[in-house]
Amino acid sequence: MKIGIVCYPTYGGSGVVATELGKGLAKKGHQVHFITYRAPVRLRSAFQENIFFHEVGNADYPLFEYPPYDTALASKLVDVVSYENLDILHVHYAIPHATVAYMAKKILLSKGRYVPVVTTLHGTDITLVGNNKEFAPVVEFGINKSDGVTAVSQNLKNQTNEYFDIKDDIKVIYNFIDFERFKPTDKNHFKKALAPDGEPILAHVSNFRKVKRVDDVVKIFHKIYKEKPCKLLLIGDGPERRNVEETCRKIGLCHEVRFLGKQDAVEEILNISDLFILPSENESFGLAALEAMACKVPVISTNVGGLPEINIHGETGFLSNVGDVEDMGNNALKILKDAETLERFKENALAQAKRFDIDVILPQYEAYYEHILETAVHKQKVEEA
Ligand code: GMT
Numbered sequence: 190m191k192i193g194i195v196c197y198p199t200y201g202g203s204g205v206v207a208t209e210l211g212k213g214l215a216k217k218g219h220q221v222h223f224i225t226y227r228a229p230v231r232l233r234s235a236f237q238e239n240i241f242f243h244e245v246g247n248a249d250y251p252l253f254e255y256p257p258y259d260t261a262l263a264s265k266l267v268d269v270v271s272y273e274n275l276d277i278l279h280v281h282y283a284i285p286h287a288t289v290a291y292m293a294k295k296i297l298l299s300k301g302r303y304v305p306v307v308t309t310l311h312g313t314d315i316t317l318v319g320n321n322k323e324f325a326p327v328v329e330f331g332i333n334k335s336d337g338v339t340a341v342s343q344n345l346k347n348q349t350n351e352y353f354d355i356k357d358d359i360k361v362i363y364n365f366i367d368f369e370r371f372k373p374t375d376k377n378h379f380k381k382a383l384a385p386d387g388e389p390i391l392a393h394v395s396n397f398r399k400v401k402r403v404d405d406v407v408k409i410f411h412k413i414y415k416e417k418p419c420k421l422l423l424i425g426d427g428p429e430r431r432n433v434e435e436t437c438r439k440i441g442l443c444h445e446v447r448f449l450g451k452q453d454a455v456e457e458i459l460n461i462s463d464l465f466i467l468p469s470e471n472e473s474f475g476l477a478a479l480e481a482m483a484c485k486v487p488v489i490s491t492n493v494g495g496l497p498e499i500n501i502h503g504e505t506g507f508l509s510n511v512g513d514v515e516d517m518g519n520n521a522l523k524i525l526k527d528a529e530t531l532e533r534f535k536e537n538a539l540a541q542a543k544r545f546d547i548d549v550i551l552p553q554y555e556a557y558y559e560h561i562l563e564t565a566v567h568k569q570k571v572e573e574a
Pocket of ligand 1: 201202203204206282311312313316341364396400471472473474475476477494
């Protein structure tokens with residue numbers, strides 16, 4: 190198949206999933222075309238002969254206070270679909286990609302060319318509009334005009350149906366793990382350097398946005414530290430970092446906390462960690478938690494969104510209400526109480542992550558594309574009518 194993938198090329202979860210999916214599809218022999226404004230982060234070091242990147246230009250002009258990216262992207266899609274003869278367009282994150290793809294589809298149709306569009310909903314493209322009605326009509330329209338729609342968790346599917354009037358069934362296809370990269374690996378020398386007295390290492394990975402409640406990570410860490418000396422590694426960067434640093438200073442624990450910033454080799458850090466902490470206010474899936482579990486790290490998280498679908502309470506970690514740092518701290522101590530308990534949670538975390546192996550999930554996307562292509566001919570007739 191010749192597949193066009195549209196995504197945000199940044200460190201955000203949707204871009205990561207889109208890139209890993211594209212790489213996986215290419216490995217299986219499909220021709221994959223990424224169409225976005227910059228090479229996606231996880232594509233930069235991965236040269237493959239059947240992966241192509243088409244850069245959407247910055248349509249800047251002195252008149253534009255806001256360069257019209259939507260128009261530039263739609264034009265690029267028309268161009269790439271026509272000249273590369275793509276079979277299907279798969280857009281990740283509804284805003285603005287679903288409606289832009291629909292615009293491109295209509296332009297192509299006016300030239301007698303039909304390309305089906307699959308939209309994958311990732312989370313904030315739905316939950317954000319739940320709080321911000323300014324986007325809602327466009328998002329609903331884009332979803333309803335897609336030939337196929339997938340959501341990364343059952344909870345996200347439910348929320349989408351709750352917020353919008355959705356015509357067709359949304360298919361749940363979970364996010365996945367590439368075990369060639371995220372797997373348990375012995376990094377004891379590295380661990381010893383950071384925790385010389387065998388202290389447990391806690392980790393958190395995010396884009397440091399408010400929704401991640403990174404401040405709570407530090408508060409949970411503080412609660413654990415009072416009972417059991419430990420270390421905290423904070424990976425990622427974003428708008429909340431300054432406030433989080435301030436909290437560490439106030440608590441007086443800066444010497445035990447390391448801000449590592451954005452990291453490419455996250456798996457190396459996960460492999461020296463004993464617990465992963467994700468106290469998000471909202472999380473449609475929680476790919477960061479799954480990546481930790483694939484490296485055999487149990488998870489202390491909130492019980493929101495799709496998190497209960499991956500983190501099994503009392504088995505792979507624990508779930509708590511948003512903001513309940515006391516409960517999250519106590520749960521962490523339950524896991525860290527002795528070596529056997531920790532090992533049991535670690536084993537369970539790894540076993541659960543294996544259910545989301547790319548080899549299990551990727552064929553679901555391929556089957557879905559096939560299904561959409563089969564129904565495309567019928568859809569084309571309806572569109573033309
Ligand atoms: O909010 C983020 O962390 C980024 C965002 C994105 O779309 O880039 O992540 C969302 O999609 C990820 C991949 O499907 C999910 O793992 C995250 O849970 C989801 N974030 C939220 O729902 C807040």
